[in-house]
Amino acid sequence: MFFSNKKLIGIDLGSSMIKAAEINFSGKKAELVGFSMTPTPEGAMVGGEIQQPGLLSEVIQSLVADLHSKRKQAAIGLWGTSVVVKKISIPRIEEKLIAGQIRWEAEQYIPFDIEDVNIDYKILKDLSVAPETMDILLVAAKKDAIYMCQDTLQGAGLAPAVIDLSSFALANCVQRNHPEISQMTVAVMDMGASVTNFMVLEKGEVIFYRDIPVGGLTYTSEIQKSMNVSYEEAESLKLGASDSGANPDELLTAIKYGHDMVSEEIQNSIEFFMNTTPGIQIQKILYSGGGSRTFKCISEISAKTNLPMEKINIFNYISSKAGSFTAEFLEEVDQVGAVAMGLALRKVGDT
Template sequence: MFFSKKKEIIGLDIGSSSIKLVELKEGKNGYRLQNLAISSLPPEAIVDGALMDSATIIDVIKDLIGQAKTKTKNAVTSVSGHSVIVKKITLPFMTEAELEESIQWESERYIPFDINDVNIDFQILGSDTENPEVMEVILVAAKKDIINDYVSVIMEAGLNPVIIDVDAFALENMLAINYDLEGGETIAIANVGASITSINIVKNNVSAFTRDIFKGGNQLTEEIQRQLHVDFDEAERIKVGSKMDVASQPVIQKVLKEASESLAIEIGNSLDFFQSATTYEKISKLYLSGGGSKIKDFEILQQQHIGIPVEMINPFKQIEFNEKNFDLEYMREIGPAMAVGVGLASRKVGDR
């Protein structure tokens, strides 16, 4: 797409435990980081993607805008969870205009919600590799009430929501601007949030499979709380390995291993399901992102479980930034949690 003047946008990742703001500037040699901010949300402010405490969320967004000192008003955010359905379907060949007209009734077979209660979008991927007489289409449906809630809080915070994306696609965009994937390579990303883990399997830089697992970092924290009788903040520190006294180390390691294994198995099962249901070649690598992925030794545990290379994502890998303005150690620390935000910030006004 070509624009006479690029309109700047903010990527706003509204997660269940924190909100992340990212602003990028695109230049001749790629992207440059302009602004970055992150702020925690109180528990129960967002539950399964539903905004339960809009007033607090609006205040946090306003606070982030103040921290970042940004003047940009256009914002892109994303949704995930029970209220969003992403399906890859096959349909008879038709033009985009023809599909635009027929998508409502074509969708009814695939979407478990009342068709009048959802916003529907699609992307034509091209002909099916196994049957060239039909085309592959990514179908996305999101509940209107959830979309309206997100649009409302963004507007009340003084911003202009221009795109509502899906977490899995934001991760795909983040990957595309940071990693040079070999042609035909099939990779997976697991974005471990506080309450939801989003899985996206990408082939030829296009989503081939997405799934949300309703388990994340908070469940591990709660398990640590329950077994070690500590408060939430202390359990969080234990989870990432920043608090461990020698006396309780064996107990902590046992609890961490058990809680982490449960999530690792769920992620592994999703990858197995995809590979058993398709003729694609083996997934070559799993990238981990999200604040919940920073569980102590989780990378190693996940690799042992699935038997393929596992790597913690660096969403700033190919993004320039001024080290006077952005502390390198801090960027490494928060990097995995900013992956969705970076993907959102790479969108452009006018994108689908």
């Protein structure tokens, strides 16, 4: 269910924005024909878990109406506390026997009752070096979260054709648009409002993943506290900071404190990966997400991690339908639409 014929609408339920994407395919080419987004209703999503499915169904239905789409099947992404993605090592056995063994192995690593989750796995052949063991990417998602996604889509008049992980959808988008990573080890980060999806891809395959609890709101909160302003004023100040602007010292101090928190979390994740996966060196970080637009955010992360940063370009592989979008709108989609596009690239029958 988590890992590539009908076309789908990709639905990305983010903590601050909900996005819907529609892509047409012609041979090996892909074209964006529709994209819509709207703020996530307050309280509708908490920690990646759906709290108000009826309200979200109405929002999705409105987004799909904006697309003027005739499609009735969708791909949706799971993220947050209901999902576990972990690299584990198990005694080497025949591949055909793993499916029967993985459930017992998973009980040691999953903080949920094993009966309450759906489990999937992928053999990491390029990482397994010890002859007596094999490395597995273990994926588990709570059944309640899966059912909630299904109910939410059905409430919007859509059939849930693919239930993906948002992180894997992001990886799918990166793989399609940056084929050069098929021979590289790269980190990928999508910085949203409250969470940054962070993963490592080895030759295009996900080998490490975690949700980091920092994002654009990390900066907004610091600005609110240090300058004693409202959320709206803090957001405006954050987005208005620039090299050419007259930035108040208090604002720069608050943003710098946010940089320290964000870059430290990214560096800690990289160090954890390096310590648990010896012998593999990350070559660069590919990034996207609205939070990454914060003044000097990317340069600070690059300095902390000592790694080059490159923005994900979701239009390397995917073109856009002529005359359907303004240049400004496509620039926004390129910044925040990677997960939705990765979901829209899925097809019925993907597993």
